[in-house]
Amino acid sequence: MTHALELRNLKKSFGSVEIIRGVNLDLRQGERHALIGPNGAGKSTLFHLISGRIAPTSGEILFQSQNIAGKPPAEIVRAGLSRSFQITNIFPQMSVLDNLRCAVLWKLGHRYSIFRQTPTLPDVAIECERLLDQLGLTRRAHDTADSLTYPEQRALELGLAVASGANTLLLDEPMAGMNHSETEAALQLIMKVTEGKTLLMVEHDMGVIFEMADRISVLVYGQIIATGTPQEIRANRAVQEAYLGTSEEDAA
Amino acid sequence: MSVSTLDTPAPSANTRLTAALPWVAITATLIVLPLLFSSNSMISTLNYLGTMAIFALSYNVLLGQTGLLSLGHGTFFGLGGFIATHAILHMADAGVSFPLPLIPAIGGFGALILGFFGGWLASGRGGMPFAMITLGLAELVYAAAALFPSIYGSEEGVSFDRMDLGASFGMDYGPTVDIYVIIAVWFLICAGVLYYFSKTPLGLLTNAVRDNAERIEFLGFSARRVRMLAYAIAAAVAGVAGSLAALNFEIMTVNEMGATTCMLVLLMTYIGGTKHFFGPVLGAIVIGLMKIWLSDISPAWMMYFGLLFIFVVMVQPAGLAGILMDGIALLRSGSVGAQAPLLGLIGLAGAFALTGTIILIELAYRAGLDATLGPQITVLGLPLSTASVLSWGLGLICAGGGVIAMRPLFDRLATLRHSLSKGETA
Amino acid sequence: MSAEVITFSLLNGTLYGMLLFLLASGLTLIFSMMGVLNFAHASFFMLGAYFGYEISKIVGFFPALILAPVLVGLFGALIERYGLRRVHKFGHLGELLFTIGVAFVIEEAIQMIWGRSPMDYQVPEALNFTAFEIFGTGYPAFRLFMLIMSVAIFAGLALLLTRTRVGLIVKASLTHPEMVSMLGHDVPLVFMSVFGVGSALAGVAGVIGGPILITQPSMAAALGPILFVIVVVGGLGSLTGAFIASLLVGFIQTFAVAIDLSVADVFGLIGITQPPAALGALVSDIWNVSVSQVGPVIPYLLLVVMLIFRPMGLIGKRA
């Protein structure tokens, strides 16, 4: 199979309100897939379901052909799927370097070790150095995460997701709240660090999406209304209706 | 690649030396202390402070490192002590020869096992639920102890003779100073192990759990597992401390694992400072000395603890160690001279507030609890009377004036601190 | 067990349970509202008992029943305004530590003022008679009064929260503090009031509980942990859960005292009257344990069992 991730009729209700209403989505191995949709469509909720933050009400999430629906987040990460958060979710009191160290410990096999000091682990040092360099945070390595600027914190947020070594990444609005030049820099950074990985990314900036995405899915009101290449999506009637408002509704 | 900004796999000889310096100083202090204070009662005091320091260090694994407020840490102190006590009694009975200094390892190991079980129960969530559950577990053990007099003794506890295991390492463990040696060595071991632990991957993960427990789940780790391991390690070291306390006093009572002990270790650790590795040691020494000396001269010593604790919680969350570190930062910055007026004023206002508070509390205790001792009382050398408006007025004016004068000064101090911490990172 | 013992245990269990709920409800209210576990809650209960004792000496029990809780409530509001609110910036841990400090100081202050021995806080004359007789044994009117008071407060609280505008604002402040403050309500004031009312409830429990439970400086430390058990077992933040757990603990404790049975009795039934000596001292300890001795342990056992099988509590939300 070439599908990294498959969602099968996924549903989630909070109380009596159904927020995710039967989502079907395939993510091809190695593709960059953008997830777009209006505010409140359920994009973040969908990410929470896939990454194990919340359990779906029904449906299947097949990752590398295994059903991961309802599994705890740690297991899903270990299987090779990691994510970043829309609202920055890092370790504020710890240094940038320590943030990244935490993120690489599992994949390097150190886990909950108590037999070596972290700073003396050569593989951790090398990996963190590489990440810091990629993220452009080398000069900030020893500053606490909460002292970083907003774009730097977003870079670290991205770094935590990437550092865990997963081959499939879910990025939730990695450029939210950035100005134009910051967005451009962040996009380059994302392209660089996700080289060769499968990517599902929520983003609102259409310029960014058309520049980077191989395919786009449009989530509206808890359902995927269209999936296709940027050109196909641009031409899709349903998408235009969802975003621009429908002429039929206006007439009615 | 700028290697210099990162911890390199092989630290230079220079940084190694700086890292070793505190340990050399501590070892030297531990050697010199009994020579300076050689009287039996002083050695006894040192022994008490040593056990409390180990106990507080273990507690900070939870509070400072993992961000977990345990209200039942005294349980493991007590259980460790009882395990050690019974180990000694049984081995002495059976005629087994076992070196007394290794007894705390048994107490610590027992507490470790129990800590795993307790941790498994308590560590599902952090924060408030953790605090309540640890309290519940502590109360369970304490209440259940009454059902097992053969283990926990009755009211008088379980006593033993530490010389029963015979001599080893060239000591017969009769004199208090022999126990001092044991405690000092165990202090170095425990502090060393815990310091090492704080630098290991698990140690790093405990900090991560403190900062953002949810996030580490998305990095492949279980926050629950980290909490449980931290809990067990803290329990083990508390067990060592409890065993040492048992060796020191040759008796263990159920009270040692009651709410008072649980509270005491929280007070010591927090007042000492949770953000610095040796903060808890400082707290254990200060509170331990206060407990020993203050209880002799004032009926209000518990009240002073409580107020000191509230003061630290409200205005100095970094604890005494934080004040010390600020002082060092100030010295390093070389601006002590420029800041002398501010510091002097703060000292003056503080002295007034403190004097006033002490006067009021001592008067209140004499008027209430100790009314039978008569209205005349000497506080800080001042002859006062609970019947005199003047006495109360003096206390009120000092305390009120000091506190009012303190507030603008504290704002200035906060600014100074801020600039100091900025200067340090730059 | 005779029907008489069962009836009285049921009555007393309900009574004790309702008293516990008076306390647990305030604690739960404050917890779900502010996220703060008020460690000093049992201390407010103790203050209620002492204030009640002192005030009823001067103006009598019934005025004290109003005045003492009001005082405790005001005291609680002050603690919130000038203490808790300031440590809010240090997070929930700082807040919990602060309330621990407050509990510590209150206990000391009470010893400072009233001494270490129990107070002679008696059931008021007006209620010192037998309310009714069953099985030839009288049931004291004061206990009945306590029961009625607790139920009345419970009902009043439930009505206040579900039927009035105040209740709406309080509940909304819980979930959407920013929105409520946007709508022009003073959220800090709401918090302070809730803390004050919660404390006052503890105060009421103190005034009516003082004469039955002994009014002494250790009463807070004895009751505090039980309260936390109730709140955890009931499910953090759930009033209904706290209610069920309060009654559960109330019944467990009163029935345990009433059941006159020990492990030795059980073995006696099957003809074993002596513990096998070979099994050692520990077994003989267990041999001699009676149900009434186990009573104080059971709530904590309940907690452990709950944690293993249903960590979210009786009425808790799933994690």
Ligand SMILES: Nc1ncnc2c1ncn2[C@@H]1O[C@H](COP(=O)(O)OP(=O)(O)OP(=O)(O)O)[C@@H](O)[C@H]1O
């Ligand atoms: N825990 C929850 N309980 C109830 N409703 C929820 C919960 N989480 C999300 N929702 C609702 O689900 C809907 C979708 O939210 P979600 O955050 O997934 O949207 P989104 O597409 O990510 O929007 P945005 O572009 O603003 O990030 C919203 O209406 C939100 O109010």
Ligand SMILES: [Mg+2]
């Ligand atoms: Mg979103």
